[in-house]
Amino acid sequence: MSSTQSCEIQIRVRYAECDPMGYLHHAKYFEYFEMGRTELLRQNGHAYRDMEATGTLFVVARAECKYHKPIRYDDVITLVTEQVRVTRARIDHHYEILRNGIRLCQAATTLACVDRNGSLQPIPDSLFTSHPGSNYRS
Amino acid sequence: MSSTQSCEIQIRVRYAECDPMGYLHHAKYFEYFEMGRTELLRQNGHAYRDMEATGTLFVVARAECKYHKPIRYDDVITLVTEQVRVTRARIDHHYEILRNGIRLCQAATTLACVDRNGSLQPIPDSLFTSHPGSNYRS
Amino acid sequence: MSSTQSCEIQIRVRYAECDPMGYLHHAKYFEYFEMGRTELLRQNGHAYRDMEATGTLFVVARAECKYHKPIRYDDVITLVTEQVRVTRARIDHHYEILRNGIRLCQAATTLACVDRNGSLQPIPDSLFTSHPGSNYRS
Amino acid sequence: MSSTQSCEIQIRVRYAECDPMGYLHHAKYFEYFEMGRTELLRQNGHAYRDMEATGTLFVVARAECKYHKPIRYDDVITLVTEQVRVTRARIDHHYEILRNGIRLCQAATTLACVDRNGSLQPIPDSLFTSHPGSNYRS
Numbered sequence: 001m002s003s004t005q006s007c008e009i010q011i012r013v014r015y016a017e018c019d020p021m022g023y024l025h026h027a028k029y030f031e032y033f034e035m036g037r038t039e040l041l042r043q044n045g046h047a048y049r050d051m052e053a054t055g056t057l058f059v060v061a062r063a064e065c066k067y068h069k070p071i072r073y074d075d076v077i078t079l080v081t082e083q084v085r086v087t088r089a090r091i092d093h094h095y096e097i098l099r100n101g102i103r104l105c106q107a108a109t110t111l112a113c114v115d116r117n118g119s120l121q122p123i124p125d126s127l128f129t130s131h132p133g134s135n136y137r138s
Numbered sequence: 139m140s141s142t143q144s145c146e147i148q149i150r151v152r153y154a155e156c157d158p159m160g161y162l163h164h165a166k167y168f169e170y171f172e173m174g175r176t177e178l179l180r181q182n183g184h185a186y187r188d189m190e191a192t193g194t195l196f197v198v199a200r201a202e203c204k205y206h207k208p209i210r211y212d213d214v215i216t217l218v219t220e221q222v223r224v225t226r227a228r229i230d231h232h233y234e235i236l237r238n239g240i241r242l243c244q245a246a247t248t249l250a251c252v253d254r255n256g257s258l259q260p261i262p263d264s265l266f267t268s269h270p271g272s273n274y275r276s
Numbered sequence: 277m278s279s280t281q282s283c284e285i286q287i288r289v290r291y292a293e294c295d296p297m298g299y300l301h302h303a304k305y306f307e308y309f310e311m312g313r314t315e316l317l318r319q320n321g322h323a324y325r326d327m328e329a330t331g332t333l334f335v336v337a338r339a340e341c342k343y344h345k346p347i348r349y350d351d352v353i354t355l356v357t358e359q360v361r362v363t364r365a366r367i368d369h370h371y372e373i374l375r376n377g378i379r380l381c382q383a384a385t386t387l388a389c390v391d392r393n394g395s396l397q398p399i400p401d402s403l404f405t406s407h408p409g410s411n412y413r414s
Numbered sequence: 415m416s417s418t419q420s421c422e423i424q425i426r427v428r429y430a431e432c433d434p435m436g437y438l439h440h441a442k443y444f445e446y447f448e449m450g451r452t453e454l455l456r457q458n459g460h461a462y463r464d465m466e467a468t469g470t471l472f473v474v475a476r477a478e479c480k481y482h483k484p485i486r487y488d489d490v491i492t493l494v495t496e497q498v499r500v501t502r503a504r505i506d507h508h509y510e511i512l513r514n515g516i517r518l519c520q521a522a523t524t525l526a527c528v529d530r531n532g533s534l535q536p537i538p539d540s541l542f543t544s545h546p547g548s549n550y551r552s
Contacts, residue, residue: 019153019157020160026477027441034290034441038291061481067473067477158328161335167303197343199343204338303430
């Protein structure tokens with residue numbers, strides 16, 4: 001079963017997110033990637049907020065980013081989030097940030113699904129199928 | 139009943155907390171004040187983590203800060219946190235940040251106590267009395 | 277001379293901005309207010325990024341917020357930023373955050389203008405006049 | 415030439431750093447690693463603040479973290495930072511976070527050295543040798 005899905009969001013970089021070098025701080029990128037995942041879920045008919053409320057929580061098991069070019073305050077960047085693999089145990093995403101068609105970073109995360117007590121649980125079925133009307137690509 | 143209590147903590151300013159001007163970002167001060175409150179509680183025998191676990195949560199109802207002089211990356215500052223008033227409905231704290239005896243800011247917050255559903259509840263009795271051995275000043 | 281100006285922006289609350297209570301952390305509000313100021317400047321033909329590059333920097337001299345109702349992860353809130361007073365020495369802004377027409381907080385800041393060395397300088401003339409096409413209200 | 419060096423710091427997790435799950439947010443770990451690097455430099459006689467002031471800036475070219483067990487508000491964790499490789503072009507660090515002897519995460523970063531304009535420059539000689547009295551291990 002294919003699970004390739006992707007979404008694109010625009011983000012304007014905030015002053016408070018930039019460091020004394022004037023660059024978007026490297027830790028902040030991971031908050032952006034989380035925003036990308038939230039929007040990708042939404043696009044497929046899921047609200048992560050509701051999932052958490054019903055006891056389906058995702059934790060980041062692994063995260064990696066390669067920083068190619070700096071990002072600055074007030075830049076409007078494009079974040080491309082792609083769900084590249086879903087198994088019963090984990091979800092893998094890839095990310096790219098672009099500005100004017102130039103790739104500024106590449107990243108990847110692996111999520112695991114846990115219950116409210118932090119115990120691993122299988123990824124819910126609903127994440128294997130997409131919502132009617134989503135831009136799911138098989 | 140007096141409830142004046144104070145504590146002093148040292149904080150080294152992190153790179154990620156500073157903005158493109160090279161200054162500690164003005165929003166971050168409020169995280170420092172929260173650290174001061176946590177340590178003041180601890181000094182009086184309370185762990186805020188345990189209070190939350192048992193359903194006693196504090197929310198900030200009002201916060202104010204006057205910024206006198208900038209604070210920079212790697213500065214070691216002294217935060218003085220003082221509990222200036224406790225009623226059944228609220229707790230008021232004052233704060234000062236100093237470096238080398240020079241006052242860099244002055245601030246104040248008002249907390250209210252809520253339960254897990256966010257409903258206001260009276261401040262617990264235990265916060266009106268201090269722990270033996272604390273530096274409670276009557 | 278009147279300097280009343282206002283702008284409205286929508287912000288979706290990020291997961292990383294919320295605390296263990298599930299609420300937008302009270303310090304984060306001040307980052308939102310800064311975003312409001314940036315957009316208000318832009319609406320009047322100024323890019324704060326360019327102002328900083330040419331040596332006109334604004335520092336927050338005072339900030340205050342009254343928190344009326346909590347804001348949660350994934351909420352889409354409306355931030356209203358209003359420039360209420362400009363003198364040679366300072367700029368005052370007021371802020372409100374609303375959701376579904378309900379006011380969630382009220383806040384105020386005072387900015388001062390400094391040069392690259394942190395020395396106070398007069399607010400530039402250009403901030404006293406507004407850009408053609410802005411929604412400047414006299 | 416060997417450049418293995420390590421340092422250990424204790425960090426108490428702040429409330430504002432934790433997310434609605436009650437865990438230290440995964441992006442925040444990278445701020446901790448940066449603190450580790452700053453202290454490792456200091457231990458070897460360097461202040462990163464002074465290096466930046468003289469035009470030697472480090473940027474993160476790559477960062478990765480494997481999250482084994484969650485970290486919670488008010489936990490006191492131990493961060494072990496190790497400089498594992500220095501070449502003319504880059505510095506590699508490894509990191510571990512422990513609590514009560516249990517490893518909670520493992521991470522790695524690669525830094526590059528740039529000048530004030532963001533152009534790559536060779537890693538300064540002084541980072542290849544250690545300060546007398548440091549716990550440099552050859």
